[in-house]
Amino acid sequence: MTNENKVTSALSCSLDGDQLSFSRSIHGNLVMHLNKESYTGIKLRRAFPLEIGTDYIGFFDIDGNEIGILKTLAGLDSSSIKEIEEELEKIYFQPQITSFKHLDEEFGVLRGEIETTRGPRSLEIRGYRTNVRILSNKRAIVIDVDGNRYLIEDWPSLPQRIREILGL
DSSP states (O other), X not given: OOHXXXXXXXXXXXXXXXXXXXXEOTTSOEEEEETTEEEESOEEEESSTTTOSSSSEEEEOTTSOEEEEESXXXXXXXXXXXXXXXXXXXXXXXXXXXXXXXXXXXXXXXEEEEEETTEEEEEEEESHHHHEEXXXXXXXXXXXXXXXXXXXXXXXXXXXXXXXXXXX
């Protein structure tokens, strides 16, 4: 086993927020500081991206090797939490649908105008049986023709006509 593999193997574990901090490089890349070592070019991945937003975050080095998993942001300082949340927002851009202005179906394609947490959007969904999915008792996700994902926090509260068109 090479030294690099030993380091990767030793680091691939549960991370403790008390031993971590995060900052940005001069180029704007996220830098992880762990036990007096710095890791630049790291990648973040949520273990449960649709259900648990800021818990169980995986950290990977520039080669894709797992450094470890942080169970919660609770032990981190506020500036590190801010850096991680900004990085996750870039990776997991997912506006929430707040209302449907109108939604119609024609030849299996749904078209409409929606309001989201990021402003008004035109929505087009092809293959809505696979691109509108229930995540839990109240949450659903909609994927449009461009691959954008939109979250519906409380789909049972939608008007019946909208639920029927979406197949919920």
